[in-house]
Amino acid sequence: MDRSEILLSFLKDYRDHYLPSVSLDLVIFGFHEGQMKVLLIRFKGSQDWLLPGGRVRKDEDLNEAAYRSLRERTGLEKLFLQQFQTFGKVDRLTHFSWEETLTKMGLKEPLESLGVDIASFWSRDISVGYYALVEYTKVNPTPDIMSDECQWWDIDQVPQLLFDHNDMIRLALKTLRRQLSYQPIGYNLLPEEFTMSELQSLYETILGRKLDRRNFYKQIMNYDVLERLEKRPTIPASKAPYLYRFKKERYEQLLNEEDLSVG
Amino acid sequence: MDRSEILLSFLKDYRDHYLPSVSLDLVIFGFHEGQMKVLLIRFKGSQDWLLPGGRVRKDEDLNEAAYRSLRERTGLEKLFLQQFQTFGKVDRLTHFSWEETLTKMGLKEPLESLGVDIASFWSRDISVGYYALVEYTKVNPTPDIMSDECQWWDIDQVPQLLFDHNDMIRLALKTLRRQLSYQPIGYNLLPEEFTMSELQSLYETILGRKLDRRNFYKQIMNYDVLERLEKRPTIPASKAPYLYRFKKERYEQLLNEEDLSVG
DNA sequence: CCAAAAGTGTTAAAGCTACACCCATGT
DNA sequence: ACATGGGTGTAGCTTTAACACTTTTGG
Numbered sequence: 352m353d354r355s356e357i358l359l360s361f362l363k364d365y366r367d368h369y370l371p372s373v374s375l376d377l378v379i380f381g382f383h384e385g386q387m388k389v390l391l392i393r394f395k396g397s398q399d400w401l402l403p404g405g406r407v408r409k410d411e412d413l414n415e416a417a418y419r420s421l422r423e424r425t426g427l428e429k430l431f432l433q434q435f436q437t438f439g440k441v442d443r444l445t446h447f448s449w450e451e452t453l454t455k456m457g458l459k460e461p462l463e464s465l466g467v468d469i470a471s472f473w474s475r476d477i478s479v480g481y482y483a484l485v486e487y488t489k490v491n492p493t494p495d496i497m498s499d500e501c502q503w504w505d506i507d508q509v510p511q512l513l514f515d516h517n518d519m520i521r522l523a524l525k526t527l528r529r530q531l532s533y534q535p536i537g538y539n540l541l542p543e544e545f546t547m548s549e550l551q552s553l554y555e556t557i558l559g560r561k562l563d564r565r566n567f568y569k570q571i572m573n574y575d576v577l578e579r580l581e582k583r584p585t586i587p588a589s590k591a592p593y594l595y596r597f598k599k600e601r602y603e604q605l606l607n608e609e610d611l612s613v614g
Numbered sequence: 615m616d617r618s619e620i621l622l623s624f625l626k627d628y629r630d631h632y633l634p635s636v637s638l639d640l641v642i643f644g645f646h647e648g649q650m651k652v653l654l655i656r657f658k659g660s661q662d663w664l665l666p667g668g669r670v671r672k673d674e675d676l677n678e679a680a681y682r683s684l685r686e687r688t689g690l691e692k693l694f695l696q697q698f699q700t701f702g703k704v705d706r707l708t709h710f711s712w713e714e715t716l717t718k719m720g721l722k723e724p725l726e727s728l729g730v731d732i733a734s735f736w737s738r739d740i741s742v743g744y745y746a747l748v749e750y751t752k753v754n755p756t757p758d759i760m761s762d763e764c765q766w767w768d769i770d771q772v773p774q775l776l777f778d779h780n781d782m783i784r785l786a787l788k789t790l791r792r793q794l795s796y797q798p799i800g801y802n803l804l805p806e807e808f809t810m811s812e813l814q815s816l817y818e819t820i821l822g823r824k825l826d827r828r829n830f831y832k833q834i835m836n837y838d839v840l841e842r843l844e845k846r847p848t849i850p851a852s853k854a855p856y857l858y859r860f861k862k863e864r865y866e867q868l869l870n871e872e873d874l875s876v877g
Numbered sequence: 878c879c880a881a882a883a884g885t886g887t888t889a890a891a892g893c894t895a896c897a898c899c900c901a902t903g904t
Numbered sequence: 905a906c907a908t909g910g911g912t913g914t915a916g917c918t919t920t921a922a923c924a925c926t927t928t929t930g931g
Contacts, residue, residue, distance in 0.1 A: 372633040373740050409737045413702020437700045437742050439676020474672045477636050479700050479740070548910080565912070566894065589909035590901035811883080828885070829921065852882035853928035884927075892919075900911075 354457035359465045361496065362453075366467070369406040374476040375417055376404040376438075376516065378523035379425065380506075380557075381487035382540065387506040387556045388487060389520060390424065392498035394513060396455035400504075401513040402520070403495065404478070417481045424501060426491040431484040431539045435526040436519075439477045443515045449473065456497065482523035484540050528558055535576045535605050537597070544580060544594040547571075576601045617720035622728045624759065625716075629730070632669040637739040638680055639667040639701075639779065641786035642688065643769075643820075644750035645803060650769040650819045651750060652783060653687065655761035657776060659718035663767075664776040665783070666758065667741070680744045687764060689754040694747040694802045698789040699782075702740040706778045712736065719760065745786035747803050794820055798839045798868050801860055807843060809855040810834075839864050 379390040391400045405420025407413055417432055449469045450462055462469060492501040504510075509520060530536070537545075537553055551567050571577060578598050583591035642653040654663045668683025670676055680695055712732050713725055725732060755764040767773075772783060793799070800808075800816055814830050834840060841861050846854035 370635040370737065370740065372635045407702065407740070410704060412704050413700065413740055416702075434700060437676065437697060439670065439679075439742070441673060441675050474633065477633065477670070477676055477740075477742070479702070546910090563894070563896085564910085565896085568912080570893090585902075586909075588903045588907070590911075592910055809883090826921075826923085827883085828923085831885085833920090848929075849882075851880070851928095851930045853884075855883055878931105880931090881929090882927100883929105885925090887924100888922085890919105890921075892917100894915105894917075896913105896915090898912090900909105902908085902910105904905105904907085 353459075355459050355465065358453055358456060358458050359467065362465075362467050362469070365406065368408055368410075370409060371473060372475070372477055373479070374404055374406050375413070375420060375479045375481060376402045376519055377417065377421055377424065378402060378435075378480065378482040378520050379421065380482060380484050380523075380527070381490060381503060382553060382556050383487040383503075385552065385556060387559075388503040389506050389509060390490070390492060390501065391504050391509070391512070392424075392494055393500040393502075394455075395452065395497050395499055399513045400510055402516045403498075403501065413479065417479070421481075421483050423495065424493055425485055426493065427485055427489060429539065431536070432481055433483075433526075433530070434479060434481050435523050436480045437477060438480060438515055438519065440515070441475065443478070444475060445514070447514070452497065480519050480523065482527055484527075484536065486540050486542075531557055535574060535597070535602055538602055544582070544596045546584075546592040546594060548592065550595070574601075574605070576605060616722075618722050618728065621716055621719060621721050622730065625728070625730050625732070628669065631671055631673075633672060634736060635738070635740060636742070637667055637669050638676070638683065638742040638744060639665045639782055640680065640684055640687065641665060641698075641743065641745040641783050642684065643745060643747050643786075643790070644753060644766060645816060645819050646750040646766075648815060648819060650822075651766040652769050652772060653753070653755060653764065654767050654772070654775070655687075655757055656763040656765075657718075658715065658760050658762055662776050663773055665779045666761075666764065676742060680742070684744075684746050686758065687756055688748055688752075689756065690748055690752060692802065694799070695744055696746075696789075696793070697742060697744050698786050699743045700740060701743060701778055701782065703778065704738060706741070707738060708777070710777070715760065743782050743786065745790055747790075747799065749803050749805075791821055798837060798860070798865055801865055807845070807857040807859045809847075809857060811855065813858070837864075837868070839868060 377390075381388040381390065390403060392403050393400050403420065403424045405416055405423070407416040411419070414432075414434070417434070418428075418430075421430060421432060422428055453462065487503070492503065494501040506520075506524070509517070511517065512520075531554065536557070537550055540553055541549060547568060548564075550571065551562060551564065554567070555562055576598055577595045580594040580596065582594045584594065585591050640653075644651040644653065653666060655666050656663050666683065666687045668679055668686070670679040674682070677695075677697070680697070681691075681693075684693060684695060685691055716725065750766070753766075755766065757764040769783075769787070772780070774780065775783075794817065799820070800813055803816060804812060810831060811827075813834065814825060814827065817830070818825055839861055840858045843857040843859065845857045847857065848854050
């Protein structure tokens with residue numbers, strides 16, 4: 352199969368098996384060395400970056416599509432994933448053209464000659480925004496068919512992105528920070544067992560500010576969501592800290608109390 | 615034009631001018647005599663109730679579509695309207711059939727004979743949920759083309775609804791209550807000028823619990839969003855209360871601080 | 878003069894913030 | 905011994921909750 356045939360079958364697959372008019376975008380947050388990162392892709396044959404996204408199969412739940420897309424970009428399963436807003440401005444994809452995109456993807460002949468009338472199944476997209484929290488070191492960033500590169504960016508060095516994607520990141524971060532105040536977070540971001548300062552550092556990174564060690568300890572223990580273990584790993588030049596782990600049932604309970612999302 | 619022709623043009627209009635796969639549902643809250651109400655419609659030729667909804671024109675912003683749908687059901691403009699969640703389970707419309715629905719709407723011949731292949735432009739819908747707050751007495755409930763009746767229901771007497779619409783109401787109410795704690799609400803729900811107890815009663819209705827009169831007064835005045843007028847209407851058998859009104863600029867400011875929705 | 882609603886201030890409890898001292902370990 | 909990171913408690917402050925008496929008005 353030459354490149355155009357592959358594209359043709361890709362387009363037909365889209366038309367036949369995916370919902371038209373609906374897409375989704377992922378704001379994937381990671382944490383590394385005290386820095387908050389976000390995963391971006393570089394658009395095929397271009398210097399422009401944007402958020403990874405996906406589409407919804409006709410036989411697939413919306414949330415499931417988001418999990419699948421996340422898996423495809425990161426190689427990870429069962430992550431913290433949360434819908435935060437649906438974007439639907441008419442002009443949100445200004446400058447996007449299928450024709451041009453397909454050319455960059457390797458289309459040689461004009462589109463009509465392939466016998467696919469794109470306008471008939473694509474007008475414009477409503478996009479459902481999700482944000483995810485992932486463990487940076489476990490991620491294997493993988494470009495999709497429409498991108499050349501997939502990599503982490505420091506959250507405060509994200510360039511001007513295509514479309515409305517800078518807005519999406521801003522709103523995702525804001526929603527995440529608010530959510531942090533009434534939900535426990537960390538289950539999929541930390542190893543099974545972790546120290547209090549690892550957890551605190553995660554919170555500090557998300558919130559973008561320092562927290563008082565003692566107050567943090569009291570608050571988090573008040574949630575009754577952590578279990579302290581007897582193990583105390585030795586750490587160079589310091590007292591051996593306790594390890595903690597999440598009480599699974601309590602953690603789930605807190606999540607569910609605050610979220611009757613039906614995706 | 616006979617009924618079938620009207621339906622045909624309705625369907626063709628949907629196919630040609632509206633986004634496929636995307637719909638929206640409205641949880642319209644009203645307040646009357648200390649009761650919280652929600653506006654429901656009765657499905658064509660059926661005893662089943664559900665939320666009013668709408669679709670998005672190809673040339674229309676998502677939020678604009680929601681405003682338009684709200685206007686069509688209530689006759690009101692410029693209302694408080696807020697997106698709260700997008701619903702996308704594959705089976706969320708169980709038992710819904712276009713064929714059946716169109717028959718109830720007056721279709722006489724089988725669908726194929728109309729020359730419209732519904733399956734080609736409709737598979738299933740993702741639905742964007744919005745909630746609205748409206749002034750009960752100003753609303754003129756108007757059924758849409760797919761419903762026989764449109765009327766208010768007490769929030770705690772809502773029957774089993776079609777689809778996932780009971781979930782939607784629950785989640786809308788929960789989101790609204792949370793929002794109340796960091797945003798002023800009332801601008802489109804109360805007359806231009808109102809008394810403190812009217813405002814308090816609105817809050818109590820939304821929250822579903824009584825508030826302390828003195829504490830409420832202090833908190834609301836701390837927002838610095840109300841302006842006290844000199845007028846004091848006389849009320850039967852009681853001391854004349856002050857009238858208040860919202861400071862428009864401050865009210866808008868508080869709304870915008872907390873909402874960078876890009877809909 | 879009595880019932881009904883409205884105006885207002887004080888006190889207690891809870892939650893959050895700030896802050897300091899001691900302990901274990903490796904160099 | 906000392907530098908580094910970890911464990912823990914207390915005091916002040918701010919925010920929220922509880923609560924009661926007085927005023928006006930119509931009947």
